[in-house]
Amino acid sequence: MGSPGVSWKLADHPKLPKDKIVAMVVLDGWGEANPDQYNCIYVADTPTMDSLKLGAPEKWRLVRAHGTAVGLPTEDDMGNSEVGHNALGAGRIFAQGAKLVDSALASGKIYEGEGFEYIKESFEIGTLHLIGLLSDGGVHSRLDQLQLLLKGASEHGAKRIRVHILTDGRDVLDGSSVGFVETLENDLAKLREKGVDAQIASGGGRMHVTMDRYENDWDVVKRGWDAHVLGEAPYKVRNAVEAVKKLRQEPNASDQYLPPFVIVDENGKPVGPIVDGDAVVTFNFRADRMVMIAKALEYEDFDKFDRVRFPKIRYAGMLQYDGELKLPSQYLVSPPEIDRTSGEYLVHNGVHTFACSETVKFGHVTFFWNGNRSGYFDPQMEEYVEIPSDSGITFNVQPKMKAVEIAEKARDAILSRKFQQVRVNLPNGDMVGHTGDIEATVVACKAADDAVKLILDAIEQVGGIYVVTADHGNAEDMVKRNKSGKPLLDKKGQIQILTSHTLQPVPIAIGGPGLAPGVRFRNDVPDGGLANVAATVMNLHGFEAPSDYEPTLIEVVDN
Ligand SMILES: O=C(O)[C@@H](CO)OP(=O)(O)O
Ligand SMILES: [Mn+2]
Numbered sequence: 001m002g003s004p005g006v007s008w009k010l011a012d013h014p015k016l017p018k019d020k021i022v023a024m025v026v027l028d029g030w031g032e033a034n035p036d037q038y039n040c041i042y043v044a045d046t047p048t049m050d051s052l053k054l055g056a057p058e059k060w061r062l063v064r065a066h067g068t069a070v071g072l073p074t075e076d077d078m079g080n081s082e083v084g085h086n087a088l089g090a091g092r093i094f095a096q097g098a099k100l101v102d103s104a105l106a107s108g109k110i111y112e113g114e115g116f117e118y119i120k121e122s123f124e125i126g127t128l129h130l131i132g133l134l135s136d137g138g139v140h141s142r143l144d145q146l147q148l149l150l151k152g153a154s155e156h157g158a159k160r161i162r163v164h165i166l167t168d169g170r171d172v173l174d175g176s177s178v179g180f181v182e183t184l185e186n187d188l189a190k191l192r193e194k195g196v197d198a199q200i201a202s203g204g205g206r207m208h209v210t211m212d213r214y215e216n217d218w219d220v221v222k223r224g225w226d227a228h229v230l231g232e233a234p235y236k237v238r239n240a241v242e243a244v245k246k247l248r249q250e251p252n253a254s255d256q257y258l259p260p261f262v263i264v265d266e267n268g269k270p271v272g273p274i275v276d277g278d279a280v281v282t283f284n285f286r287a288d289r290m291v292m293i294a295k296a297l298e299y300e301d302f303d304k305f306d307r308v309r310f311p312k313i314r315y316a317g318m319l320q321y322d323g324e325l326k327l328p329s330q331y332l333v334s335p336p337e338i339d340r341t342s343g344e345y346l347v348h349n350g351v352h353t354f355a356c357s358e359t360v361k362f363g364h365v366t367f368f369w370n371g372n373r374s375g376y377f378d379p380q381m382e383e384y385v386e387i388p389s390d391s392g393i394t395f396n397v398q399p400k401m402k403a404v405e406i407a408e409k410a411r412d413a414i415l416s417r418k419f420q421q422v423r424v425n426l427p428n429g430d431m432v433g434h435t436g437d438i439e440a441t442v443v444a445c446k447a448a449d450d451a452v453k454l455i456l457d458a459i460e461q462v463g464g465i466y467v468v469t470a471d472h473g474n475a476e477d478m479v480k481r482n483k484s485g486k487p488l489l490d491k492k493g494q495i496q497i498l499t500s501h502t503l504q505p506v507p508i509a510i511g512g513p514g515l516a517p518g519v520r521f522r523n524d525v526p527d528g529g530l531a532n533v534a535a536t537v538m539n540l541h542g543f544e545a546p547s548d549y550e551p552t553l554i555e556v557v558d559n
C-alpha cells in the first residue's frame, strides 16, 4: 500500500451510521449553465437529473470545478478530468502539473533537477526531441511552457532540437492548430538565428496520433512511434504549416484527428527521427495520455506493437506520470504528491469499493481518483471493472457509448450488497461534447441521464445513498461566447463550436432512502468545490474526514 506510516483509522461520525451502500456517480463533462439552444443538457430530455435539481438547496447545489478550486494556475483555466477526479478523490487541493511546471520554469529550477541533468548528457552528440500537445489549452500542456523550455534547453547546451507536435482542437477551437504551428515555427527560426539547429520533425492530431489513454487503442501510439521515432508516415512534407493546412482540407479533417506526418529535407529524408544517443522529453504535464507513449519510450520489454527499432535514448517526462509504476523514471518536474486519498482511507476502514467505467474514462475513477496511482490499494477490498470502449470511432456516431453497460454493472454491484461504495464515471457528456456535434451531444446527455436512473433505482432497492456530481463542464455549452455570453461568429458569420471543457460549476446531489433524516447541504461553504466532496462522502459512510481535508458540504440537523 502507498503512504506508509500514516494512521489510517478514521473517527466515527457522531451522527451518521456506517455500512450504508453509497453510489458515487460522476457525470463527465456535465456543468450548469444558462438554458439556451447550445446547452445540450437543457435541450436533452433529462428527467432524472431535473428531478434531483428540485432538491435545491438542501439536497442539490453547485460546486466549483475549475481554476484554483482544483489547483490550476488561474481562474481562466477550465476544469479537466485529471484535476477534477484528483480533487474528488483526494479531498484536498494540490498545486497541479500546470502550476508546478510554471514555477519550475519561472525559477529556473527545472534546469537544476536530476531529470534535466540526465537528458543534458546527450546534448553534446545527440538531438533533443520534444514531443507533446501544441496548444494553449492548459489541460495537457501549454505552448508558453514549450516556448520557455525551448529557450532554456538551448541556453543550457542543446544544439540540435526537434519538436514533434500533436495538434489539438479539443481544448481549443478546431482550426487553431495552424496559428500554433506558425508561432512555433517563428520561435524555431529565432533559435536557428542563434545557431541552434531547431526544427519541427513530425506530427499528427492528438486523438489519432500518440495521445491515446488507458490502452484503448495502441494503433494510435504506434502511428506516433512510427512518425516521431522511425520517421515514417503516409504524409512526408517539407513544411509543418503547409502540412497542417493541407491535411485540414481533407474530408472530415479536424485538428484532433489529423493523420500523422513527417517533415523531410530536400532529398526526402526525415529531418528528425529519434536515434541512439538522443534525448527525448514528453512535454505534457498531464498523465493519462502520456503513459502509453512513455511505456514505449522507456520499457526494454514491450510487446504492444512492433517498435522496429528501440533506440538507446535518455528519456524524461515533463512530470512523472504514474506514481505506482514510477513511469517514467526520469522527469523534469516532480508531480504533486497526492497522498492519503479518500479511496485509500476508506479501504483501510473496511469500506468495500467497486469502481467502473468504460475504457476511455476507466482510469478517471481509479487512477486519477487515487492520486495518479495505478492498481488496487487492497485487492481483497476493491474491485475495478473496465468495460471496453469502442475504438477507432469519434463518439458522435455512438453517443450512448457504454452508459447502460456501466450502469448495469453498478446496479449489479449495488444489489450484490458486497460493496459499500459503488463509484462510476459516465463519459457521454464529455466525450461526445468534445466532438462538437450538438445533436449527438443531446443524445449523449439523455443516455447519461438514463444511466443515472438505473443506478438510483438500485440504490432505492437496497436502502442506500447516492451522490451524483460531475468533474467539470462541457456539454452544457457548445458555443464560443463573448464576455457578455453572446455566441461569437467567425469571419463567415457562423457560430464557433466549442469542443472544449468550460469554466462552469457542476451540480452535486445527495439522496436515497439511506440518507439519514436531517442531512442537508450546509450554507456556510458557498465557495465549495470538488475537493469538498471527499469529506462529504466519508461522512455518508459514517466517518469523520481527516482534519486537513477540505470541509464537508453536509450537516445533520435535528428534526
Ligand atoms: O480528452 C481529454 O484528454 C481531456 C481534454 O483534453 O478531457 P478529460 O479531461 O475530460 O479527460
Ligand atoms: Mn472529464
Ligand SMILES: [Mn+2]
Binding pocket: 029, 081, 430, 431, 434, 474, 501
Ligand atoms: Mn473532456
